[in-house]
Amino acid sequence: MTALLDGYNFAFLDEQTKRMIRRALLKAVAIPGYQVPFGSREMPLPYGWGTGGIQVTAAVIGLDDTLKVIDQGADDTTNAVSIRRFFQRMTGVRTTVKTREATLIQTRHRVPETPLREGQILIYQVPIPEPLRWLEPRETETRKMHALSEYGAMHVKLYEDISRHGQVSTAYDYPVLVNGRYLMRSSPIPKFDTPKIHMCAALQLFGAGREKRIFAVPPYTDVRPLDFEDHPFSVESWPTSCALCGSADSFLDEIVLDDQGGRMFVCSDTDYCADRRAAGHAGPATTPAEVTT
Amino acid sequence: MSVIERPLLAVENLSKAFGARPAVRDVSFSLWPGEVLGIVGESGSGKSTLLNCLAGRMQVDAGRIVYDTAAGAPIDLVTAAESARRHLMRTEWGFVQQNPRDGLRMDFSAGANIGERLMAIGDRNYAQLRSTAESWLSAVEMPLRRIDDLPRTFSGGMQQRLQIARNLVTRPRLVLMDEPTGGLDVSVQARLLDLIRRLVQQFQVSAIVVTHDLGVARLLAHRLMVMKDGMVVEEGLTDQVLDDPQHEYTQLLVSSVLSA
Numbered sequence: 001m002t003a004l005l006d007g008y009n010f011a012f013l014d015e016q017t018k019r020m021i022r023r024a025l026l027k028a029v030a031i032p033g034y035q036v037p038f039g040s041r042e043m044p045l046p047y048g049w050g051t052g053g054i055q056v057t058a059a060v061i062g063l064d065d066t067l068k069v070i071d072q073g074a075d076d077t078t079n080a081v082s083i084r085r086f087f088q089r090m091t092g093v094r095t096t097v098k099t100r101e102a103t104l105i106q107t108r109h110r111v112p113e114t115p116l117r118e119g120q121i122l123i124y125q126v127p128i129p130e131p132l133r134w135l136e137p138r139e140t141e142t143r144k145m146h147a148l149s150e151y152g153a154m155h156v157k158l159y160e161d162i163s164r165h166g167q168v169s170t171a172y173d174y175p176v177l178v179n180g181r182y183l184m185r186s187s188p189i190p191k192f193d194t195p196k197i198h199m200c201a202a203l204q205l206f207g208a209g210r211e212k213r214i215f216a217v218p219p220y221t222d223v224r225p226l227d228f229e230d231h232p233f234s235v236e237s238w239p240t241s242c243a244l245c246g247s248a249d250s251f252l253d254e255i256v257l258d259d260q261g262g263r264m265f266v267c268s269d270t271d272y273c274a275d276r277r278a279a280g281h282a283g284p285a286t287t288p289a290e291v292t293t
Numbered sequence: 294m295s296v297i298e299r300p301l302l303a304v305e306n307l308s309k310a311f312g313a314r315p316a317v318r319d320v321s322f323s324l325w326p327g328e329v330l331g332i333v334g335e336s337g338s339g340k341s342t343l344l345n346c347l348a349g350r351m352q353v354d355a356g357r358i359v360y361d362t363a364a365g366a367p368i369d370l371v372t373a374a375e376s377a378r379r380h381l382m383r384t385e386w387g388f389v390q391q392n393p394r395d396g397l398r399m400d401f402s403a404g405a406n407i408g409e410r411l412m413a414i415g416d417r418n419y420a421q422l423r424s425t426a427e428s429w430l431s432a433v434e435m436p437l438r439r440i441d442d443l444p445r446t447f448s449g450g451m452q453q454r455l456q457i458a459r460n461l462v463t464r465p466r467l468v469l470m471d472e473p474t475g476g477l478d479v480s481v482q483a484r485l486l487d488l489i490r491r492l493v494q495q496f497q498v499s500a501i502v503v504t505h506d507l508g509v510a511r512l513l514a515h516r517l518m519v520m521k522d523g524m525v526v527e528e529g530l531t532d533q534v535l536d537d538p539q540h541e542y543t544q545l546l547v548s549s550v551l552s553a
Contacts, residue, residue, distance in 0.1 A: 144375075148375070148376045148379060150379065150413065152409075152412045152413030152414060152415060153412065153413050155412040156398070156401055156405045156408070159405045159408055159412065159419065159422060160402060160405045162419055163405065163423070227417075228417050228418060229417050229419075230418055230419050230420050
């Protein structure tokens, strides 16, 4: 256990800043999917490393909380380890790798496979909050488009995907309509996770540090991915199941084993995979080398 | 035969100034259903400003712009809610820019460009969007195999035709055109003018065409308005204005046309 550092306020940010962020969060929860501006602070790590998520976590974390931090679904990657250690030293709260035990989960790229429950808060680190940015570079214009719900042009990108690739090739950060009103970027989670945002029991908070925006999806909110009638939304699938735990319904990472084309697929959610193995599930250790064209 | 009771567009005492410099002064006119109105004048005479004011791209200082919607309820675009105005722009109006780069999405294929307005008003069927795009490509005499190509690979004339298709796809009732044939060579211009004339007739759209080219005005416009220093100095049937100009500025304009 890392020792608590002296000389810092609880959770690094000063109380006024936390209050300001909480006000933004309240507004965000009240208007699901709406991007609320907030006074993002300098954090002791660069933009792009999760400053938005860290500020949101710092604003909502309390002494009773149990924190879990994941990066690409894993608890043991560099970013996850350093953010977890940061909060250990700044708050002294309990940390965990178990999705079930956590009250706060800060994430980048994934929604845990284990279904979230009421009372949990999932905090996303968001790089670019504006879903219309690629369509319209002017901030004044995108705000107007949100205000008037002019979202039809979003489908132009999906149309382009289908005409070029035969299918919607947007694989992550899939655009969704929240509560039938605001268009939202689902942060850089794979589209595999997009359905998990819909009617989720947990509170979901999104923080973008560089762009200084906070948005939220309250529990049990309707979240629909955009699609076409004749090209409905669909998620990724894999030719095999997890090599370690045998799961056929989780998001799999491909791991290259050698330079002979050997590779294996394993769960990206390390906690979920470990849980399943502990419960006696097993996969075929390694899958035979497959050649894709 | 039905009697047309109301103009499609009635502009009353429209004024617009940039600071102390007036650009459009007290302009009034009416546009009737199915009519093509030409606005001519030299550079700086206020014709483009007038067009931008009509399209809601600029705030007007004074005046009314009353548009008779398809639903039969006239609305004043100057005081109308922005949402209503923007909806009209996407459905019942079209705007053809002089430079197709301003009116097209250059990073998206021709098909996506044609389909955009349809998607914006709620079309969600890919196959239908695609077949509509195909039929519009052929309507503007473009090869179907270019449907997935980016506009930047098109020639200037093709880009302009694509822009016209993109605007007409929602069957607008009123199309504003700002120098639609500017920057094209004469043979391409002639084909494009032919096309515009045919489409305007076929779909019974009303149009306001801003141009400094009297030849374009003569070919396209039923009626002509001559602008100078932000004011309308002469107005009448196109042939009448061009063949028997009354105002000295119009006379100057007509006499300065070079004939080959």
